[in-house]
Amino acid sequence: MDLKQRSTDFDAAIEYLKTDLNSIRTNRAAPALLENIMVEVYGSKMPLKQLASIQAPEPKMLTVEPWDRNIIKDVERAIQTASLGFAINNQGTFLRLIISPMTEESRQKLIKVLHDKLENARMAMRGIRDKIKEEITGLERNKEISEDEKYKLVEDLDEMTRQYNETVREVGEKKEEEIKL
Secondary structure (H helix, E strand, C coil): CCHHHHHHHHHHHHHHHHHHHCCCCCCCCCCHHHHCCEEEECCEEEEHHHCEEEEEEECCEEEEEECCHHHHHHHHHHHHHCCCCEEEEECCCCEEEEECCCCHHHHHHHHHHHHHHHHHHHHHHHHHHHHHHHHHHHHHHCCCCCHHHHHHHHHHHHHHHHHHHHHHHHHHHHHHHHHHC
């Protein structure tokens, strides 16, 4: 069994975490904050990124320009419902969103959400590790590898898991710093 090939499972979990953390607001405008907001249009719910152009022309401002100008009210309603703390100004053809400064209380709430997401990522890492460990145990049970090989593979797997958990910690610390700025 080659553990290097199995690292793609861990890599996918890290990428998911990074994408997930982009939706957490910081004091800086980022289009990723709005991309996955669901907007009810045309009889179904669609992510905002499929309906509009989202730009960050200034550090504290976002603009949202729907490709279909008839849905601007629906987009505005969806952003208001998301309660991200933006001041929304409807310009007729596009929305201008001003990021209001975060209070200490809102920062603490976001940090709590961040920690929950990090814990979910660590749980995913444990799940991946346990699945691979089961496969290693199965290989030994079927006499495809020796007991010594099994212990070596498990040891290597645990080290790989430690490294990926360290990456989760580093990503979390970086995001927490962004929230505190």
